[in-house]
Amino acid sequence: MTKVSEEEFLNKLLDVSCKLSSIAKAQTYRFKNKWDEYLKPLNKKPHLVRQIPIDKEKFKDAIDYRISVLKNVEEAAVDGYHCIKTLLQTLYDTYFDSDLFKNDFSDDDQIIIKYLVAKEILGNLIQYNKLDHESVPMKYNVIARNYTLIKLKGQMDLAILESLKKLNMKQVKLTDVNKYMEEVKADGIINIKKKGKNYCYELKKELELTKEGKMQYLNHLASLIDWPTGFWRSFYNIRELNVTPDKNFPYRDFLIKVLSKSATQGYGPTSYVFKNLIKYYEKVREV
Numbered sequence: 001m002t003k004v005s006e007e008e009f010l011n012k013l014l015d016v017s018c019k020l021s022s023i024a025k026a027q028t029y030r031f032k033n034k035w036d037e038y039l040k041p042l043n044k045k046p047h048l049v050r051q052i053p054i055d056k057e058k059f060k061d062a063i064d065y066r067i068s069v070l071k072n073v074e075e076a077a078v079d080g081y082h083c084i085k086t087l088l089q090t091l092y093d094t095y096f097d098s099d100l101f102k103n104d105f106s107d108d109d110q111i112i113i114k115y116l117v118a119k120e121i122l123g124n125l126i127q128y129n130k131l132d133h134e135s136v137p138m139k140y141n142v143i144a145r146n147y148t149l150i151k152l153k154g155q156m157d158l159a160i161l162e163s164l165k166k167l168n169m170k171q172v173k174l175t176d177v178n179k180y181m182e183e184v185k186a187d188g189i190i191n192i193k194k195k196g197k198n199y200c201y202e203l204k205k206e207l208e209l210t211k212e213g214k215m216q217y218l219n220h221l222a223s224l225i226d227w228p229t230g231f232w233r234s235f236y237n238i239r240e241l242n243v244t245p246d247k248n249f250p251y252r253d254f255l256i257k258v259l260s261k262s263a264t265q266g267y268g269p270t271s272y273v274f275k276n277l278i279k280y281y282e283k284v285r286e287v
Helices: 006-038 056-061 063-093 099-104 107-121 126-131 138-153 157-165 174-186 211-235 252-263 267-286
Strands: 190-195 198-203
Touching: 006 056, 006 063, 006 211, 056 063, 063 107, 063 126, 063 211, 063 267, 107 138, 107 211, 126 138, 126 211, 126 267, 138 157, 138 174, 138 198, 157 174, 157 198, 174 190, 174 198, 252 267
Parallel strands: none
Antiparallel strands: 190 198
């Protein structure tokens, strides 16, 4: 890792904070525009990622102001999680039962889209899925996590159970998996074969929309469904802070430990780093 002085680190931290400010501004604008175009009748006030205004000179010169900006960044990181949760809850709790959805998509496409949305969001964001097991009904959650392997070679119920355990779904039992997969079979997505005492699940129908359904999806939903992955991979990426403070830093060991987490992309590491940078500068302020 690169060794940096206090001034170099402060400049890096400012650059990263400004980067996240720009991402929050652009991504929130994009998300709200698409939301207002289509889903606003179902939820007028989705959770949005807050703005992060930054005065660069004050950030460098005034520690109180710097701490306030870091708090804003950390809160924006939390907003991102809740923004994705708002989207999923609105889709699965309201939109998929609405006339808006039923008028825009055929019966067959309606079945596919519920699985497709889960696959595109939860399938891409395993870290998010480890935190949120409630927003998406379990049968869609299971397919989001296991679709590719079911499609390639089929999956045994025990393997699916293990995949759910890795998502911190410790309470799920094998009988639950069997029940969820019976629901998926009823939707025409899979076939079930008995193998000894267990069950193997094979793909019967790919998650493909009709030509008309695909056009409607691209016009109304695709930008919203793609948004979580784009936001997650850009905002929760602060690898520039994976540096080593030189020996002149106060509380150097603490800071080294905090910054080492920035090597890993994702909500958890980003939130951790900024929470602890706030603590770091609060300690420095007391000296």
